Amino acid sequence: MKKIxxxxxxxxxxxxxxxxxxxxxxxxxxxxxxxxxTTITKNDEYELLKTYEGSDxxxxxxASIIYKNEIGTTKKIxxxxxxxxxxxxxxxxxxxxxxxxxxxxxxxxxIENYLIPSIQSEKLVDKxxxxxxxxxxKKYKPSVAKILECDDKDTAEKALKELKDGxxxxxxxxxxxxxxxxxxxxxxxxxxxxxxxPTRLVNTLYKQKKAGVVDEVFSDSSDSDSSDSSDSSxxxxxxAILVNNDYDEIIDQVRESLSSDSDVTSACMEYYLKxxxxxxxxxxxxxxxxxxxxxxxxxxxxLKDSDDDSSN
Amino acid sequence: xxxxxRDNWFVVVIAVVIIGxxxxxxxxxxxxxxSGTTSDGEDVVASTNKGDVTADDxxxxxxxxxxxxxxxxxxxxxxxQSIETTDDLQQDADDLKDQIDSTAEQQVSDYKSYLGQELAxxxxxxxxxxxxxxxxxxxxxxxxxxxxxxxxDDLKKAVEDQNPRTISIIQISVSDPDNxxxxxxxxxxxxxxxxxxxxxxxxATAYSEDSTASDEGVYGYVDGKTTESSSSSLDESVxxxxxxxxxxxxxxxxxxxxxxxxxxxxxxxxxxxxDLNKIYKSKNDTIKDQVLNAxxxxxxxxxxxxxxxxxxxxxxxxxxxxKKKINAYIEEQKKGDDxxxxxx
Numbered sequence: 164m165k166k167i168x169x170x171x172x173x174x175x176x177x178x179x180x181x182x183x184x185x186x187x188x189x190x191x192x193x194x195x196x197x198x199x200x201t202t203i204t205k206n207d208e209y210e211l212l213k214t215y216e217g218s219d220x221x222x223x224x225x226a227s228i229i230y231k232n233e234i235g236t237t238k239k240i241x242x243x244x245x246x247x248x249x250x251x252x253x254x255x256x257x258x259x260x261x262x263x264x265x266x267x268x269x270x271x272x273x274i275e276n277y278l279i280p281s282i283q284s285e286k287l288v289d290k291x292x293x294x295x296x297x298x299x300x301k302k303y304k305p306s307v308a309k310i311l312e313c314d315d316k317d318t319a320e321k322a323l324k325e326l327k328d329g330x331x332x333x334x335x336x337x338x339x340x341x342x343x344x345x346x347x348x349x350x351x352x353x354x355x356x357x358x359x360x361p362t363r364l365v366n367t368l369y370k371q372k373k374a375g376v377v378d379e380v381f382s383d384s385s386d387s388d389s390s391d392s393s394d395s396s397x398x399x400x401x402x403a404i405l406v407n408n409d410y411d412e413i414i415d416q417v418r419e420s421l422s423s424d425s426d427v428t429s430a431c432m433e434y435y436l437k438x439x440x441x442x443x444x445x446x447x448x449x450x451x452x453x454x455x456x457x458x459x460x461x462x463x464x465x466l467k468d469s470d471d472d473s474s475n
Numbered sequence: 476x477x478x479x480x481r482d483n484w485f486v487v488v489i490a491v492v493i494i495g496x497x498x499x500x501x502x503x504x505x506x507x508x509x510s511g512t513t514s515d516g517e518d519v520v521a522s523t524n525k526g527d528v529t530a531d532d533x534x535x536x537x538x539x540x541x542x543x544x545x546x547x548x549x550x551x552x553x554x555x556q557s558i559e560t561t562d563d564l565q566q567d568a569d570d571l572k573d574q575i576d577s578t579a580e581q582q583v584s585d586y587k588s589y590l591g592q593e594l595a596x597x598x599x600x601x602x603x604x605x606x607x608x609x610x611x612x613x614x615x616x617x618x619x620x621x622x623x624x625x626x627x628d629d630l631k632k633a634v635e636d637q638n639p640r641t642i643s644i645i646q647i648s649v650s651d652p653d654n655x656x657x658x659x660x661x662x663x664x665x666x667x668x669x670x671x672x673x674x675x676x677x678x679a680t681a682y683s684e685d686s687t688a689s690d691e692g693v694y695g696y697v698d699g700k701t702t703e704s705s706s707s708s709l710d711e712s713v714x715x716x717x718x719x720x721x722x723x724x725x726x727x728x729x730x731x732x733x734x735x736x737x738x739x740x741x742x743x744x745x746x747x748x749x750d751l752n753k754i755y756k757s758k759n760d761t762i763k764d765q766v767l768n769a770x771x772x773x774x775x776x777x778x779x780x781x782x783x784x785x786x787x788x789x790x791x792x793x794x795x796x797x798k799k800k801i802n803a804y805i806e807e808q809k810k811g812d813d814x815x816x817x818x819x
Contacts, residue, residue: 184511186518186530195545197792198552209530211544212537214595220536221521224528232525266540439523442509445530448520449509454588463507 183446186213218451221443222459223280229435230283233290240286244278285422291431292418296410298430303354304369305417306408310351310360311336312344312399319380319400326376326402341399350406352413352420360401368405377403429458437461542804547598549793549801550782551611557785558614568610575605615778616767622781623770631751633773634766637699639751641762642717643675643692644709645743646685652730652739663728663741675725675745693747696754696765700772713742722749776809 191206234240248270252258258270267273292299299305309332313319322339326332336348345359353360353368364381371377381401407413421427442462443449452459457466480487512519517529558564579586591602599608623630645666649659662682669678679692687694694709699718702711710731720726729742748754755766771777783805793801 183508186511186520186533188530188534189517193794194792195794195797196549196552197790198549198786199556199789199791201552201556203548203552205534208538208541208544208548209534210600211548211595211598212534212541214601215544215592216537217520217533221528221533224532224536225521225523228523228526228528439525442522443520444509444512444518444522445520446509449507453507454585466507 183449184444185447186445213445213447217445218448218455221448222456225436225439225441226284226432227280229439230280230287232439233435234283234286236279236283240279240282241274243282244274247278247282248274287435288422288428288431289418291427291434292414292422295430295434296414298434299417299421299427300410302430303356303417303421304365305352305354305410305413305420306365306368306371307350307406307413307416308353308368309336309348309404309406310346310353310364311339311348311402311404312341312346313339313402314341314399316380316382316400319382319402323376323378323380323402326404327378332404339402352416353403354417354420356421356424364401364403368403369408371405371408374405374407377405433458433461433467542800544596544598545797546801546804547596549786549791550615551598551607553782553786553789553791554611554615554618556789558618560610560614564613564617565610567613568606571609571612572605575609616764618785619771619778619781620767622777622784623767627755630770630774630777631755634698634769635751637769637773638718639696639698639754639766639769640717640722640749641696641747641754641757642694643679643745643747644685644687644694644713645675645679645683645692645745646687647682647741648684649739649741652732652741666743670725670743675743692745693759693762694744695759696762696769698769698773700769704772710742713744717744717746720744720746722746775811776805779805779808 187206188209191204191209193205194202195205195208196203252270255261262268262270262273265273265277267277311319311322311326313322318339322335325335325339333348340346340348353365355362355365357365361381361383364377367377367379367381381403382398384398410417436459441459443452443460449460453463453466457463457469460466512522512527514522514527514529517531519527519529520533521528575590576586579590583589587602590605594601594604594608597608599605647659647662647666649655655663666678666682669681676691676693679688682688683692685692697707697709697714697717701707701709701714707714710729712731713726713729716726716729723746725743725745727743729744730739731742732739751766754762757763757766774780
């Protein structure tokens with residue numbers, strides 16, 4: 164009898180252990196409608212709304228908590244939102260009808276619930292570049308440089324020699340730059356996102372201690388196996404002049420170049436979710452995020468990693 | 476104890492293995508189970524160290540624009556309780572489910588999860604209730620059909636105003652409509668010749684390359700609003716040509732080039748019938764459905780009127796706020812703002 168009890172207890176434990184907590188509203192039994200013998204309660208509606216848009220709305224509520232604490236709603240932000248509304252209203256034939264079609268009841272509703280959060284979201288990404296600079300530096304290896312792109316190695320070596328000898332940069336660019344070069348003699352932000360230059364050039368610029376000409380010619384083929392570089396006519400050669408790689412001094416350029424990158428905006432949200440110890444307490448929403456946005460479930464980093472692996 | 480272990484060592488090993496296996500199973504199946512927590516007596520959906528999002532917060536935010544969901548919940552019950560489920564309706568519902576499953580499966584990888592989320596907006600709790608949604612859909616069609624039959628004389632004018640007709644088509648594909656190959660020219664000439672000797676239906680069956688050839692070229696019902704419909708598969712120029720013809724007339728050749736594929740087609744269109752009474756009584760199931768849709772489209776808000784009409788026969792209690800939201804939603808839909816009608 165005792166053995167059977169233990170087995171039953173184990174079975175019950177197994178069964179109850181398989182489901183997590185599902186939330187409900189506090190007055191969930193409140194009747195919304197009764198048609199014939201069918202009653203629909205507030206909790207019934209909550210379940211449906213949660214399935215349809217619960218995770219999105221919850222994430223936007225969590226974002227509001229982060230915006231409030233990290234950015235706030237300053238007079239400047241409010242003024243910017245007012246200006247954006249005026250621009251929208253002046254370009255619309257019937258702003259009120261357009262707002263209604265977007266689901267906003269009034270100008271104030273639109274400003275409070277769309278424009279201000281949008282501005283706060285942009286400002287949060289800006290702030291992220293300061294708050295998580297260690298991660299950004301490690302991942303993107305940013306530097307500001309001038310890149311001279313040449314069609315062949317000899318030309319690149321001549322250009323490098325002249326730059327090292329102190330010849331005027333613009334003259335060297337005029338003389339040696341390839342006709343179809345992706346760069347000019349303007350300063351440009353180089354990072355791991357700059358696909359048009361060799362990875363080794365990005366790394367070298369990032370690590371170089373002093374500004375000035377990098378004493379090396381780089382080529383596309385240096386990034387790959389020699390067997391891949393059989394088509395020498397298409398190989399490009401690069402000479403670089405480091406302008407600055409001090410993150411704090413080039414942060415505005417880094418932000419301008421990377422803030423629209425979806426990886427950055429996603430990493431930004433992840434960073435602040437971690438900072439605010441974000442946790443989900445509803446199994447259905449958790450399962451939805453696990454499937455669609457595992458990066459938000461910051462207390463389980465392995466979920467994001469397994470998602471990254473499966474998408475590679 | 477030592478003697479017991481010596482005598483039963485194999486049983487002990489097996490027991491340890493089983494306990495290890497069960498423990499791992501429990502750990503693995505529960506490691507992503509979330510724990511519940513409350514704040515001021517309310518269930519918390521998400522927590523942060525600077526504040527929580529409660530279920531009540533979430534509900535307040537989501538229910539601010541829930542009038543279409545409330546209407547759908549109301550409509551689902553009215554339809555379900557007003558129309559009895561027959562074998563034919565059940566069969567139609569099963570066919571509709573197969574069709575939805577098959578289309579969704581081709582378009583979305585995790586289609587059950589996708590459909591489950593979409594169904595929630597229609598008042599159904601997940602993919603498991605797709606059967607219920609399909610049954611409601613076919614029952615609602617039956618409900619609309621009965622209402623239109625009963626109020627036909629009052630409703631027909633709006634449809635007649637839209638120039639209703641049933642049409643048939645002949646279609647051939649050509650590589651360059653301005654420079655037909657000899658084979659293409661021959662086919663075109665053969666069709667012209669056949670049309671001068673025999674009916675459009677026989678010619679379409681013999682020569683048309685469109686799938687309607689198997690049904691004597693019958694395309695179905697069109698009217699002045701067909702070109703506005705996203706479900707129309709026929710080019711606007713062919714429909715407009717059909718709307719300019721009288722009963723029994725056939726158009727000249729119409730050239731249509733698909734902007735996506737670049738493929739060109741030549742069309743002939745023929746008007747089979749323009750009398751709405753006769754079209755309405757058609758025995759062709761496709762045409763019957765198309766005419767019913769025309770009644771619903773041309774009489775703005777009719778679908779909502781039908782639901783309200785059947786609702787009057789049921790015992791219905793709505794909370795004050797629910798009633799206000801549903802009534803406002805129905806009024807809005809009856810104004811004919813198609814853009815806010817999620818079901819179109």
